[in-house]
Structure formats: C-alpha cells, structure tokens
Amino acid sequence: SYVLTQPPSVSVAPGQTARIPCGGNNIGSKTVHWYQQKPGQAPVLVVYDDRDRPSGIPERFSGSNSGNTATLTVSRVEAGDEADYYCQVWDSSSDHVVFGGGTKLTVL
Amino acid sequence: QVQLQESGPGLVKPSETLSLTCTVSAYSINSGYYWGWIRQPPGKGLEWIGTIYHSGNTYYNPSLKSRVTVSVDTSKNQFSLQLRSATAADTAVYYCARAVWVGATGVWFDSWGQGTLVTVSS
Numbered sequence: 001s002y003v004l005t006q007p008p009s010v011s012v013a014p015g016q017t018a019r020i021p022c023g024g025n026n027i028g029s030k031t032v033h034w035y036q037q038k039p040g041q042a043p044v045l046v047v048y049d050d051r052d053r054p055s056g057i058p059e060r061f062s063g064s065n066s067g068n069t070a071t072l073t074v075s076r077v078e079a080g081d082e083a084d085y086y087c088q089v090w091d092s093s094s095d096h097v098v099f100g101g102g103t104k105l106t107v108l
Numbered sequence: 109q110v111q112l113q114e115s116g117p118g119l120v121k122p123s124e125t126l127s128l129t130c131t132v133s134a135y136s137i138n139s140g141y142y143w144g145w146i147r148q149p150p151g152k153g154l155e156w157i158g159t160i161y162h163s164g165n166t167y168y169n170p171s172l173k174s175r176v177t178v179s180v181d182t183s184k185n186q187f188s189l190q191l192r193s194a195t196a197a198d199t200a201v202y203y204c205a206r207a208v209w210v211g212a213t214g215v216w217f218d219s220w221g222q223g224t225l226v227t228v229s230s
Contacts, residue, residue: 001170033216035154042203042220043154049210054218086154090214095167097144097156097215 002091004100011106018074020103022087025068030089032070034063037102038083046085047072074105082107110135112204112221120198120228126191130204130221137162137180142207143187144217145178147200155200159207159215160187194228201225 005023012018022032032050035043045054047063050070060075074081087100116128130143137143144159158168158178168176172191180187191198202224205217 031213035217037154042223043217044220045216045218048208048216048218049213088154088216092214094170096169097159097167099146099154099156102153 001094001096002089002098004087004089004098006085006087006100006103008101009104009106011108012074012077013108014077014079016077018077018081018105020072020074020085020087020105022070022072022100023068024070024089027068027070027089028066030065030091032063032065033088034061034072035086035088036081036083037086043086077105077107079107081105110206110219112206112219114202114204114221114224116224116226118224118226120194120226121230122195122228124194126189126194126198126226126228128189128202128204128224128226130187130189132185132187132206135206137185137187138182142209142215143180144205144207144215145189146203146205146217146220147198148203148223149197149200157189157191157202161209196228199226199228 034047036046037043050065051063084102086102111133120126145157160166160178175192177190204221206219209215
C-alpha cells in the first residue's frame with residue numbers, strides 16, 4: 001500500500017518560513033492535500049489539490065508537489081500556526097485514502 | 109455552511125459493535141459530495157476508515173474492511189459507521205467529514221465534525 005512519510009517535528013522562529021515535507025513514491029503524480037490540527041480540535045483543510053487554499057485560509061499557507069516530495073510552506077510564521085499538520089492523498093491503485101503520520105510545527 | 113455532528117455511545121465493550129451516526133446540517137446529502145469517517149487514537153495520527161456516496165457506493169480502508177460498514181440514510185440526512193468485533197485498539201476520536209471527489213485526482217475532506225471519543229473497554 002502507498003505510504004506517506006512526514007518528519008515528526010519542525011521548529012521555526014516567529015516571522016520565519018516553515019517547510020513541512022511529505023514524502024511518497026512518485027507523489028508528484030498524485031494530488032496532495034494538507035490539514036492543520038490544533039490540540040483538542042478537529043483537522044482543518046489548509047491546502048487542497050497540491051496548492052489551492054480554501055476560503056478563509058491565509059495566503060501565508062502554500063503548497064507544492066514534485067517528484068517524491070510534496071511540501072507545505074508556512075510563511076511569516078505566527079504563534080497561532082503551532083499545530084500538527086497532515087498530508088493526504090488518494091491512492092488510485094488501491095482505491096483508498098492515505099494520511100501521512102503528521103508533523104508537529106513548533107514556533108520557538 | 110455545512111455542519112456535521114457525530115453521535116453514539118462513548119463506551120463500547122470488547123467484541124461488541126461500535127456504532128456512530130453523523131448528522132449533516134445546512135446541506136442535503138442527496139445534493140452530492142461523498143461522506144467519510146476518519147479516526148485518531150489518543151496521541152496518534154489520522155486513519156481513514158471509509159467513504160460513501162449518497163447512492164451507497166462505498167470505499168473502505170483495507171485494514172478495516174472486514175469489520176466496517178458505512179451506510180447512508182438520506183431521509184434523515186445522516187450517515188453511519190458500524191465497526192464490528194471492537195477491541196481496545198479501536199479506542200479513538202472518531203470524526204465524520206464531507207469529502208470532495210474530483211475524478212481521478214482523488215478526494216479530500218473539506219468539512220469535519222468536532223469528533224467523538226469512543227473507548228473500548230469492559
């Protein structure tokens with residue numbers, strides 16, 4: 001089955017740029033979606049279709065996808081961005097949804 | 109703005125069936141979209157359980173497929189989850205969500221319920 005790999009944690013100072021990778025075999029051929037989850041809350045979609053943002057999500061959140069790595073980029077990081085972030089794809093070869101293991105973004 | 113709300117027992121005994129319902133508000137299930145269940149064991153990541161269309165077409169996580177049934181009741185604007193032969197490993201927060209499906213490019217979840225904790229214990 002298809003596997004998505006994320007680092008357990010990423011740390012960044014306020015105002016800097018955080019890049020959260022999501023690795024998968026030829027992930028560039030799939031479309032990747034990203035969710036933000038704060039403690040005790042449900043996940044929130046922040047990027048879909050590799051790079052599109054739902055209404056209400058700040059432009060500071062952006063996505064890219066190529067080769068074996070998709071990346072969620074959070075620019076001008078704020079304390080309120082501290083959360084767990086999950087990538088997700090649809091594996092068409094087996095017809096099921098796959099989530100990455102999640103990355104905890106810590107704002108120093 | 110669509111709203112989803114999970115409901116069901118918070119405690120299930122081992123070997124019994126875990127049953128949850130998701131009630132959808134401000135949107136008719138019949139109008140389109142897919143509808144799904146995702147769970148999260150305490151302190152762990154997200155795990156997809158299954159997804160259903162209003163016509164009844166379903167997709168399940170292969171690791172759970174033998175124990176799971178997802179169904180839809182359009183008259184009540186609800187969809188449901190049944191997980192048979194529950195064990196302690198099924199203890200998790202269970203989320204229902206609306207799924208956007210775009211042909212071959214796949215599916216994502218654009219609206220989520222608040223989640224409900226189900227504990228499997230005697």
